[in-house]
Amino acid sequence: MAKPGRGSNDLSIHDALYRSFEWYWSPDGTMAGLDAYEQMSVREQDDFIASIEHWGNVPEGGRAAQSRVNQEHEDPLIVAIKAGKQRFTAFREESGPTWIVCDNYLKEGRKRDKTGDRAVARTIEKRTSYFDAVKKGKYYERG
Amino acid sequence: MADPARAARIKRLVELADIERIVETIMENDDVSAAELARRINAKPPQISRDLHGGLRRATLGRLALIAHALDYDFVPALVPRNNTVARARFFDAYRELLPPLSAKAGEVLRPTVAPEKSKGKKREKVRSKQLA
Numbered sequence: 001m002a003k004p005g006r007g008s009n010d011l012s013i014h015d016a017l018y019r020s021f022e023w024y025w026s027p028d029g030t031m032a033g034l035d036a037y038e039q040m041s042v043r044e045q046d047d048f049i050a051s052i053e054h055w056g057n058v059p060e061g062g063r064a065a066q067s068r069v070n071q072e073h074e075d076p077l078i079v080a081i082k083a084g085k086q087r088f089t090a091f092r093e094e095s096g097p098t099w100i101v102c103d104n105y106l107k108e109g110r111k112r113d114k115t116g117d118r119a120v121a122r123t124i125e126k127r128t129s130y131f132d133a134v135k136k137g138k139y140y141e142r143g
Numbered sequence: 144m145a146d147p148a149r150a151a152r153i154k155r156l157v158e159l160a161d162i163e164r165i166v167e168t169i170m171e172n173d174d175v176s177a178a179e180l181a182r183r184i185n186a187k188p189p190q191i192s193r194d195l196h197g198g199l200r201r202a203t204l205g206r207l208a209l210i211a212h213a214l215d216y217d218f219v220p221a222l223v224p225r226n227n228t229v230a231r232a233r234f235f236d237a238y239r240e241l242l243p244p245l246s247a248k249a250g251e252v253l254r255p256t257v258a259p260e261k262s263k264g265k266k267r268e269k270v271r272s273k274q275l276a
Contacts, residue, residue, distance in 0.1 A: 046153050047156065053157045054161065064160075
């Protein structure tokens, strides 16, 4: 169940050398990614942090290790950050090095299943909503 | 990270991911496919695929040495003291100089997602890489 009342203090995940990471903040004030992260085991959480720390320190234009980050959708670019069998979908903020981490799903087989497809579709929708809200000054500027 | 044990674990995971990325980059720069690397170390291609998808984090020193040798590198396990900061910095600078450029292909963020069909796999991957470049 989504935890309501998330605030701007909950947004930031990690600032690395070349990339920063934030949770996606829904218009209703929830952060589905953070909810999922908090429900994971400590080992899975560490795995997730290791993935973003590794990728965040890969220079611009470089590739992250395949075991840590995977491209899930080409246009718009959506990636999955790996934490054991958990995958966290993310998109890139338009003008900067920040990646917005949206949703998560459990990848159990070799290939992405329908649950993963739906998570990617939701991420694309959230990306559109994010850019729209940022443009209108209604994303970060909440009371 | 407040918990030192967790911080150490995360650091170790990051270092292992870095090794994996270095191996992938060397293979890419030297145009060594997984199949070719498998042939060089007398292994099966799926084993190389497993290595590059997290398997290296469980690899023995011997396996890493074998892979390095097959890529025309030496695998040198090194214990670098933390207290000698100047010599330590020199050591890592020299090491970085020896590595291939790790961000060589501008614009290319990650490798393609969906596993390509067997027959057209390589061709499709090349097209996608061009699109990303």
